[in-house]
Amino acid sequence: MLILSTPEDVARFRQTGKKLALVPTMGNLHAGHLSLVRLAKQHADEVLVSIFVNRLQFGPNEDFDRYPRTFERDCALLEAEGCTAVLHPEESTLYPQPQQYFVEPPEALSDTLCGAFRPGHFRGVCTVVSKLFNLSRPDVAVFGLKDFQQFLILREMTRQMNHPIEIIGGEIVREADGLAMSSRNQYLDPAQRAEATRLYRLLQTATARLKAGDTWADVQAATQAELQANGWVPQYLEWRRDDNLQPCEQLPDVASRLLIAAFSGNTRLIDNLSL
Secondary structure (H helix, E strand, C coil), X not given: CEEECCHHHHHHHHHHCCCEEEEEECCCCCHHHHHHHHHHHCCCCEEEEEECCCHHHCCCCCCCCCCCCCHHHHXXXXXXXXXXXXXXXXXXXXXXXXXXXXXXXXXXXXXXXHHHHCCCHHHHHHHHHXXXXXXXXXXXXXXXXXXXXXXXXXHHHHHHCCCCCEEEEECCCECCCCCECCHHHHHCCHHHHHHCCHHHHHHHHXXXXXXXXXXXXXXXXXXXXXXXXXXXXXXXXXXXXXXXXXXXXXXXXXXXXXXXXXXXXXXXXXXXEEC
């Protein structure tokens, strides 16, 4: 497995002309990330995984400095999965001077849900992914659907910026007890980890109630009340269309999903479930 760190490394790697799938990550890999690598292998001849903790997508009070960096372990996992190469650039390579140009997503997609609580987050995501696209020139890019809002924004960015790249979403991978896999789960203490399974159970209950005809207002209120009663600090519970993130009040004639974000202690967890 190759380790690429400079634009020159990537240029030499791309001379093979083989169909390439890119899986962007921030490292600290888990089984969810590895499922994206396996999905990428189904759509391309070679798989390039980027590992880069992107400062631009972290807010001033978020966990950039303590975000786990586990590069050697990550590489061992990727090599075992048959990954072709890892792109691991220095910050000065992706941002060679103070960044003054950004890829700004539309407010309708980026200023709601997670974006309402993390100003500038999706600008940082779009900017770094655009750079990774320009650097590696993949044919396919694979993103996890746990960050559904991010997936939708990046898919639309790719279309509107005319990147000739197919965007593929990988389904959420869960622990045996239902908790969506996330690098931030390791921040939870044992009691918080046991309680964290409530997020998925609440999504399942809310989905069943909506399908049974209960009103969205009642379902939303009951779900948030249960979270608060069990020590969570909810940020949002929303029911949105899959195609444009517009709110739903009743079952639409297009795909939709419930999306949730809440704090357990100092750890922010997100999840979603398709209807």
